[in-house]
Amino acid sequence: MLKEFKKFIMRGNVIDMAVGVIVGGAFNSLVQTLINDVVMPLLGLLTGKIDFSNLFLALDGNHYESLAAAEAAGAAVVKYGSFIGGLIQFLIMAFVVFLVVKGINKLHHEEPAAPATKACPHCQSQISIKATKCPFCTSDLTE
Structure with missing residues (x-):
């Protein structure tokens, strides 16, 4: 069982997933800092210095x-400001994830493969x- 577990852990996709989770956690803290320290103060300034974290409804x-x-x-409260944040x-x-995926897709963009077949001008069959x-109609292809 230990050998099977080691084989499972050492597979590439498990290691890639573990790296993704670690990077995702770090990325999440970066985005939280961006939200809390940059976006929310700017949004508060634009909306008349509203502190979204202090918006609530006492039930x-x-x-x-x-x-x-x-x-x-x-008091029981509904913290709708936290929801907005x-x-x-x-x-x-x-x-941000959309931009990252779009950038990765741009890097992995492959040129389409050259066509391997063409249509016979006489019988329209797909040929090399x-x-x-032409192996179908035996026409000579001098083009």
Whole structure:
């Protein structure tokens, strides 16, 4: 069983997946920093200095000055500001992943292979591009 496990772990796709998970975790922390330290302050500035992390709805009907005050009072709250931040984070992450995949696809773009067949001008059968005589209608191909 230990040998099978070692064989499984040493397969290329498992190692690639492990590297992907590690890089994804680091990438996630980078995007979170971008969101929390760059995007959200700019968005707050554009929207009149709204602090999205402090947007909430108290379900007990009372008004609280801040989310911390509502939580200290033990009120049940809907933190829709956190949801907005998470949504923005998701959209940025999805856009960055789109750009990365698009860049990788551009690097892996392969030229289409040269055609290996052509149509016989007399019978329209597919024949080898190097053929000088059609094997179907026996026409000479001098082109």
